[in-house]
Amino acid sequence: MKKIIINLGIITLLCVTFLVGCMLKTEDDQDxxxxxxxxxxxxxxxxxxQLGAESDWRSANTDSMLxxxxxxxxxxxVYKNGQQKQANQxxxxxxxIQQEVDYIVLAPATxxxxxxxxxxxxxxxxxxxxxxxxVNTSDxxxxxxxxxxxxxxxxxxxxxWIKAYTEKKxxxxxxLHIVNIQGSLGSTAQLGRSRGLKNAAxxxxxxxxxxxxxxxxxxxxQEVMDALLKRFDNINLVYCENDNEAIGAIKAIExxxxxxxxxxxxxxxxxxxxxGVNETALEYARxxxxxxIAECNPLHGPRVEALIExxxxxxxxxxxxxxxxKIFSSLSVVESVTVDENVYEIERP
Ligand code: GYE
Numbered sequence: 001m002k003k004i005i006i007n008l009g010i011i012t013l014l015c016v017t018f019l020v021g022c023m024l025k026t027e028d029d030q031d032x033x034x035x036x037x038x039x040x041x042x043x044x045x046x047x048x049x050q051l052g053a054e055s056d057w058r059s060a061n062t063d064s065m066l067x068x069x070x071x072x073x074x075x076x077x078v079y080k081n082g083q084q085k086q087a088n089q090x091x092x093x094x095x096x097i098q099q100e101v102d103y104i105v106l107a108p109a110t111x112x113x114x115x116x117x118x119x120x121x122x123x124x125x126x127x128x129x130x131x132x133x134x135v136n137t138s139d140x141x142x143x144x145x146x147x148x149x150x151x152x153x154x155x156x157x158x159x160x161w162i163k164a165y166t167e168k169k170x171x172x173x174x175x176l177h178i179v180n181i182q183g184s185l186g187s188t189a190q191l192g193r194s195r196g197l198k199n200a201a202x203x204x205x206x207x208x209x210x211x212x213x214x215x216x217x218x219x220x221x222q223e224v225m226d227a228l229l230k231r232f233d234n235i236n237l238v239y240c241e242n243d244n245e246a247i248g249a250i251k252a253i254e255x256x257x258x259x260x261x262x263x264x265x266x267x268x269x270x271x272x273x274x275x276g277v278n279e280t281a282l283e284y285a286r287x288x289x290x291x292x293i294a295e296c297n298p299l300h301g302p303r304v305e306a307l308i309e310x311x312x313x314x315x316x317x318x319x320x321x322x323x324x325x326k327i328f329s330s331l332s333v334v335e336s337v338t339v340d341e342n343v344y345e346i347e348r349p
Contacts, residue, residue: 043076047096052084056278061298068301110186118142133188155196160337221248243281246273285349
């Protein structure tokens, strides 16, 4: 009997080992099994928890990170795609802690709910660098620093452009009927971009009719726009919180028989958006289907590397590191916008 139990135990153990082995092998190609990390002794090991793969901005951001933290450059990168779920990102961070990586880089999906896991990283003595979006923690020492965009500034630039453009065209602010296709709710990019529009609508007397999330994806952008067109018959401006949503919204508008463009007075629906990464969106901006794009720069790999190098030398980088960004439109009516006393020339897409 005892022998049978021992044998069963061994069989169970073998099965579990086999299953775990399969799981590790079927992970994303860039994911690295825990045991392989021991090979990485001579490298600087970096665990990167990316939030997902929802947009072209995100793909460009991931490529920038993978292209920077290479073995040739002396890094051993453990990359994990969180599939837009915070729980997956938390699991990834716990795995990085177990693997005793030198640095953790986190691109968080949303702002809340990071205190415990970042506390665990701090207790383990592993510096955390935030990239792109931010976290909302009561204790700011839970992360070393952050690099990314000023999302509210991006919004201030685009709303300043809308104000200048509509004034030049003699459109009464009350006649601007806006819908906002928001990004993933609770993410820093969504919060900043939605706040900017809300403030501008209040200050200028624009009619902001609805705010609905399109989750930063083309499919959701189209679905949401489709529903908004059925709900309102007077929409003349669609504010999309990224280009992928804009591409989806344009499909919905064109499918409904309406025309996208900047000639609001003749019944066209104006589309504005953020990023300036996706080629189709840039082409749409050249053709005038998207009237204005506030750039959001995804190429953070070298910026994160510079922060890691500073930390490695025992230096204290700035806590918040902002990226300079442009604004694009093919319409020449507005030449520049001024936000917080800074002048931004409108560039051609
Ligand atoms: O604008 C959007 C992406 O957080 C800046 O997330 C990022 C945003 C970007 O999905 O396309």
